[in-house]
Amino acid sequence: ILKFKESLDNLFRPSATEKGINLIIELDPAIPRNLIGDSLRLQQVLNNLISNALKFTTQGEVSVHIRLIEMEGALVRLEFSVADTGIGIANASKTNIFDSFIQGDNSISRRFGGTGLGLAITSKLLKLMDSELVLVSELGKGSCFTFHLTLCKDTLQEFPLTLDRRREMRVAGALGDDLANQGRKLAGSRILVAEDNVINQMVVKEYLRLSGVIVEIANNGAEAVDLVRSNDFDAVLMDVQMPVLDGIQATKMIRDELQLSKLPIIALSAGVTADERAYCISCGMNDFVAKPIRPEILIETLLAWIEND
Numbered sequence: 001i002l003k004f005k006e007s008l009d010n011l012f013r014p015s016a017t018e019k020g021i022n023l024i025i026e027l028d029p030a031i032p033r034n035l036i037g038d039s040l041r042l043q044q045v046l047n048n049l050i051s052n053a054l055k056f057t058t059q060g061e062v063s064v065h066i067r068l069i070e071m072e073g074a075l076v077r078l079e080f081s082v083a084d085t086g087i088g089i090a091n092a093s094k095t096n097i098f099d100s101f102i103q104g105d106n107s108i109s110r111r112f113g114g115t116g117l118g119l120a121i122t123s124k125l126l127k128l129m130d131s132e133l134v135l136v137s138e139l140g141k142g143s144c145f146t147f148h149l150t151l152c153k154d155t156l157q158e159f160p161l162t163l164d165r166r167r168e169m170r171v172a173g174a175l176g177d178d179l180a181n182q183g184r185k186l187a188g189s190r191i192l193v194a195e196d197n198v199i200n201q202m203v204v205k206e207y208l209r210l211s212g213v214i215v216e217i218a219n220n221g222a223e224a225v226d227l228v229r230s231n232d233f234d235a236v237l238m239d240v241q242m243p244v245l246d247g248i249q250a251t252k253m254i255r256d257e258l259q260l261s262k263l264p265i266i267a268l269s270a271g272v273t274a275d276e277r278a279y280c281i282s283c284g285m286n287d288f289v290a291k292p293i294r295p296e297i298l299i300e301t302l303l304a305w306i307e308n309d
Contacts, residue, residue, distance in 0.1 A: 001027060001031055001032075001033070001035060001066065002027070002033060004039075004042070004043065004046065004066075005025055005027050005066075007043070008025055008046060008047070008050060008064065009023075009025055011047065011198075012050050012051070012054060012062075015054055016054055016062065019054065019057075019058070020059065021054060021057055021059070021060065021061060021062055022060070022061035022062075023054075023061070023062050023063075023064075024061060024062070024063040024064065025063075025064045026063070026064070026065050026066070027066050028065075028066060028067040028068045030068045031066065031067075031068045031076070031078065032071070032076060032153050034153065035076060035151040035152065035153060036151060036152040036153070037129075037149065037151040037152070038128075038129055040203055040206065041125045041128065041129055041292075042129070042149070043202075043203075044121075044122075044125060044200070044202075044203050044292075045080075045122050045125050045126060045147070046064070046080065046082070047198070047202075048118045048119070048121060048122045048197075049082040049118075049122060049145050050062065050064060050082055051118065051197075051198075052118050052119065053082055053083070053084035053086065053143070053145075054084075056084065056086040056087050056143075057084045057085055057086035057087075057142075058086070058087075059085070060084070060085030060086075060142070061084070061085055062082070062083070062084045062085075063081075063082075063083045063084075064080075064081070064082050065079075065080075065081045065083075066078060066079070066080050066081075067079050069148065071153075074152050074153045075150055075151075075152060075153075076150070076151050076152065076153055077148060077149070077150045077151075078148065078149050078150075078151065079146065079147075079148050080146065080147050080148075080149065081144055081145065081146040082144070082145050082146075083142065083143070083144035083145075084142050084143055084144075085141075085142040086142050086143065087139070087140065087142075088137050088138050088139040088140050088141050088142050088143055089135070089137040089139065089143055090139045091139075094135060094137065097119055097135065118197070119133075120270055121270055121291055121292050124270075124291075124292050125292050126147050128292070129149060130150075131147045131148055131149050132147060133145055133146075133147050134146045134147065178296070179207060179210040179211050179295055179296075179299060180210055180211060180212065182211070182296060182299050182300070182303075183210075183211030183212070183213070183299040183302070183303065184211070184212070185303060186208075186211045186212065186213050186299065186302055186303065186306070187211065187212030187213070188212060188213075188214065189213050189214065189234040189235070189302075189306055190213075190214045190215075190216065190231070190232065190233050190234050191208060191213050191214070191215055191216070191233060191234060191235050191236070191237060191302070192215075192216045192217075192218060192224060192227055192228065192231075192233045192235075192236045192237070193205060193208075193215055193216070193217050193218070193236075193237045194218040194220070194221060194223070194224035194236060194237065194238045194239055194242065194247065194250065195217070195218075195219075195237070195239040195242070195268065196219050196220055196239065196241075196242045196243055197239075200239070200268075200291075200293075201217050203293065204237065204268075204293060204298070205217065207293070207295040207298055207299070208298075210295075211299055216231065216233070219242075220242045220243050220244040220245055221238075221242050221244060221245030221246050221247055221249055221250030221253075222244045222245040222250070223244075224236065224238065224245075224247075224250045224254075225245065225250050225253045225254060225257075225258070228254050228258060228260065228263070229258055233263065234264070234306045235263070235264040235265070235266060235302055235305055235306050236254070236263060236264070236265045236266070237266050237268055237289070237298075238250060238251060238265050238266065238267055238268060238285065239267075239268045239269070240267055240268065240269040240271065240280065241269070247267060247268075247269075247285075248280070248283045251265050251283055251284045251285055252283060252284055254284075255284040264286045264287070264302075264305035264306055265284065265285045265286055266285065266286060266287045266288065266289055266301055266302070266305070267280040267285045267287070267288045267289065268289055268291060268293065269288070269290065269291060270290065270291040270292075286305060287301050287304070287305065289301050
């Protein structure tokens with residue numbers, strides 16, 4: 001948990017300072033230092049919420065609080081909250097604020113940009129961790145997002161000399177070894193990840209790193225086209241919704257302008273309807289991976305397109 005605090009501070013302090021917003025990150029000192037849980041998903045949830053809060057706050061503060069609710073045996077129940085003094089959310093918009101591609105109203109999208117995917121993804125991630133995102137907000141007076149998680153105390157902490165190594169082995173045995181074994185044929189492959197969300201970049205890059213993949217990052221569709229033009233990639237993971245040039249436009253340029261008809265391009269999107277998938281394919285993409293991304297599906301999809309290259 002201490003590492004989460006440090007990571008959040010390092011990631012968001014510069015942008016908060018640049019906007020003149022006071023960023024507060026408080027950690028309950030009663031929380032045990034070493035806890036076991038889904039760190040990748042929790043990191044993505046917190047980063048999405050803080051990024052959203054900073055985005056919609058023009059003055060005042062964004063505060064992050066992690067507090068201990070109860071501790072029974074090896075189980076530790078925590079409350080996470082992210083509050084801001086931003087624009088707030090109208091009552092009429094609260095019922096569908098966690099739906100994909102929904103923001104409070106169109107004027108918000110025009111003013112602040114984006115399509116509101118962050119909250120939809122965050123809500124889905126929390127459901128995968130048996131939790132739920134709760135919203136308290138008033139228009140013009142800011143918002144507060146809260147969720148609870150039950151984690152386990154690390155029973156290996158009584159062995160300080162081997163704790164880090166044992167944790168490393170446990171993580172590798174659970175996720176790392178699975179992905180390494182599943183994606184062993186991908187080792188050494190060069191894959192471009194075109195994604196504008198920094199947190200999604202980190203998550204996908206970590207999943208691919210565990211399979212031995214060499215990853216390049218593009219922050220928008222225009223960067224993706226430029227990188228494809230000057231590099232040889234085995235595949236491209238292309239976010240559909242991006243600034244400057246979206247994934248659909250970038251794909252068309254790669255196919256038509258660069259004449260790269262055989263390069264596997266796989267769509268990344270929270271839109272999972274049959275029509276949305278079909279549209280991506282019709283625009284030149286080869287396949288589709290839904291957000292929030294499940295690592296085993298990501299690796300399986302990549303293997304289908306590049307394992308024999």
